[in-house]
Amino acid sequence: MTTAQPIRMSAAQIEAFLDEVFPQLHHGGRTYFVEEVGPMTARMRCDYHERHLRPGGTISGPTMMALADLALYAAILGQIGPVALAVTTSLNVNFLRKPGQAALIGQARLLKLGKRLAVGEVSLYSQGDPEMVCHATGTYSIPADR
Amino acid sequence: MTTAQPIRMSAAQIEAFLDEVFPQLHHGGRTYFVEEVGPMTARMRCDYHERHLRPGGTISGPTMMALADLALYAAILGQIGPVALAVTTSLNVNFLRKPGQAALIGQARLLKLGKRLAVGEVSLYSQGDPEMVCHATGTYSIPADR
Amino acid sequence: MTTAQPIRMSAAQIEAFLDEVFPQLHHGGRTYFVEEVGPMTARMRCDYHERHLRPGGTISGPTMMALADLALYAAILGQIGPVALAVTTSLNVNFLRKPGQAALIGQARLLKLGKRLAVGEVSLYSQGDPEMVCHATGTYSIPADR
Amino acid sequence: MTTAQPIRMSAAQIEAFLDEVFPQLHHGGRTYFVEEVGPMTARMRCDYHERHLRPGGTISGPTMMALADLALYAAILGQIGPVALAVTTSLNVNFLRKPGQAALIGQARLLKLGKRLAVGEVSLYSQGDPEMVCHATGTYSIPADR
Numbered sequence: 408m409t410t411a412q413p414i415r416m417s418a419a420q421i422e423a424f425l426d427e428v429f430p431q432l433h434h435g436g437r438t439y440f441v442e443e444v445g446p447m448t449a450r451m452r453c454d455y456h457e458r459h460l461r462p463g464g465t466i467s468g469p470t471m472m473a474l475a476d477l478a479l480y481a482a483i484l485g486q487i488g489p490v491a492l493a494v495t496t497s498l499n500v501n502f503l504r505k506p507g508q509a510a511l512i513g514q515a516r517l518l519k520l521g522k523r524l525a526v527g528e529v530s531l532y533s534q535g536d537p538e539m540v541c542h543a544t545g546t547y548s549i550p551a552d553r
Numbered sequence: 554m555t556t557a558q559p560i561r562m563s564a565a566q567i568e569a570f571l572d573e574v575f576p577q578l579h580h581g582g583r584t585y586f587v588e589e590v591g592p593m594t595a596r597m598r599c600d601y602h603e604r605h606l607r608p609g610g611t612i613s614g615p616t617m618m619a620l621a622d623l624a625l626y627a628a629i630l631g632q633i634g635p636v637a638l639a640v641t642t643s644l645n646v647n648f649l650r651k652p653g654q655a656a657l658i659g660q661a662r663l664l665k666l667g668k669r670l671a672v673g674e675v676s677l678y679s680q681g682d683p684e685m686v687c688h689a690t691g692t693y694s695i696p697a698d699r
Numbered sequence: 700m701t702t703a704q705p706i707r708m709s710a711a712q713i714e715a716f717l718d719e720v721f722p723q724l725h726h727g728g729r730t731y732f733v734e735e736v737g738p739m740t741a742r743m744r745c746d747y748h749e750r751h752l753r754p755g756g757t758i759s760g761p762t763m764m765a766l767a768d769l770a771l772y773a774a775i776l777g778q779i780g781p782v783a784l785a786v787t788t789s790l791n792v793n794f795l796r797k798p799g800q801a802a803l804i805g806q807a808r809l810l811k812l813g814k815r816l817a818v819g820e821v822s823l824y825s826q827g828d829p830e831m832v833c834h835a836t837g838t839y840s841i842p843a844d845r
Numbered sequence: 846m847t848t849a850q851p852i853r854m855s856a857a858q859i860e861a862f863l864d865e866v867f868p869q870l871h872h873g874g875r876t877y878f879v880e881e882v883g884p885m886t887a888r889m890r891c892d893y894h895e896r897h898l899r900p901g902g903t904i905s906g907p908t909m910m911a912l913a914d915l916a917l918y919a920a921i922l923g924q925i926g927p928v929a930l931a932v933t934t935s936l937n938v939n940f941l942r943k944p945g946q947a948a949l950i951g952q953a954r955l956l957k958l959g960k961r962l963a964v965g966e967v968s969l970y971s972q973g974d975p976e977m978v979c980h981a982t983g984t985y986s987i988p989a990d991r
């Protein structure tokens with residue numbers, strides 16, 4: 408169970424699942440979307456919205472952290488399916504550059520998917536800009552009874 | 554400059570400063586408050602609000618991360634004053650327990666306040682409950698020209 | 700199991716256990732000692748030794764990381780006893796100041812001791828100096844079958 | 846200065862520099878080698894040696910952390926040259942799998958190289974095994990006066 412499994416949920420299925428379990432994500436308007444799910448990977452997008460801003464038009468740290476966490480969570484769902492609810496146990500975030508006035512892309516990759524613990528990393532970019540704006544690693548506790 | 558300085562901003566002054574520079578914090582209603590500022594410390598509160606929730610009535614990870622970041626930022630402002638804009642360079646967060654349906658308290662303490670870099674830790678609690686729900690450490694870049 | 704338990708191993712018992720399971724620690728001469736174990740806490744000491752040095756007489760980062768890891772591990776052993784072998788899953792370290800030419804003290808405190816996961820923080824000091832030189836947080840996986 | 850520069854030091858030059866400034870690395874016998882330096886990258890190797898072991902023949906956490914730190918440091922030296930002494934300010938390490946009885950490879954990549962701060966990530970592998978055993982991110986303070 409430490410390597411990639413066949414995908415158990417499509418991007419659309421994960422998005423519908425997130426809508427159901429995290430409806431507050433869309434408080435103020437839908438901005439988070441699952442773009443792609445692959446083996447041990449997921450890509451999510453957070454559209455540019457006034458409520459995510461900081462002065463100077465840059466996107467807030469908490470918005471970036473939320474996207475990083477969600478993208479890793481989506482990658483885990485793609486591997487273990489909707490029956491299991493993983494819980495974030497830690498997130499380590501490095502803010503590298505100020506993102507511009509554009510959508511934010513989070514590309515997640517699982518480094519380990521064990522029976523009890525998943526670990527992954529995420530790279531965040533402003534849409535259309537190759538410079539990484541933020542990098543995060545996260546760990547997730549996986550329920551034993553799935 | 555690596556130890557505590559006389560406080561340069563009161564809790565009320567920091568709150569007014571945050572209102573000015575981070576008005577988006579209050580998008581959907583004011584929930585973040587500076588409760589106390591001391592030498593190398595600050596305590597902030599995030600009131601319970603529907604938009605901070607996760608299913609089961611627990612408070613979301615991004616809400617906790619935002620409070621941790623703000624409390625550390627408030628502790629830095631208390632030491633260096635409003636002229637200097639510190640930037641978060643990293644945040645490492647451990648989620649320990651699910652917070653209950655109550656306000657969240659963030660107690661921040663600076664471990665180092667150097668000329669260019671500040672490092673601190675924050676403990677988060679549900680108001681009225683002694684069990685820590687979340688612990689974070691953050692690093693901040695301090696502008697050279699203050 | 701998320702709060703302090705009666706201590707199951709004394710400082711001397713933990714030291715003997717570390718000698719047995721980590722004999723390589725003492726490669727080049729014994730420098731790591733368990734000074735005290737309490738409820739959810741432990742204090743360890745690393746004596747000053749040539750092999751831990753960096754130029755200028757300061758102590759190396761890996762030496763500090765090893766002490767932080769060991770002190771957290773000792774605090775866990777004090778709570779769960781020698782039958783269970785906890786494994787470090789992550790360590791986040793902030794280097795604050797250069798330690799001087801003295802023994803290093805690591806004061807560990809567990810923030811959470813769950814059935815499967817323990818989380819703690821450690822503060823490192825040069826012996827006799829009140830300024831923190833390093834701060835770390837660590838997470839440990841605890842075997843299910845104890 | 847946030848992107849790759851022409852390499853200022855070769856792998857051999859960095860190895861000679863590390864020998865000079867960190868002679869204690871080789872206490873007990875030379876095990877750390879710089880294998881390759883590229884634009885914003887470096888690969889280092891730590892040969893299998895009795896003093897790096899943990900019971901069961903696995904390699905110790907501090908040995909992995911030291912290799913991660915060194916590989917990032919080598920990548921920075923490759924970009925900024927030997928005149929500037931970068932200092933590790935933080936290291937966040939996730940231990941993924943137990944490494945086997947083989948040399949350890951650390952592949953480092955800088956995510957940001959600013960005027961005052963560098964951030965990078967490192968992936969550690971057992972030589973000849975494609976499974977990542979450890980992942981780390983580190984931040985480094987860069988002297989202003991170079």
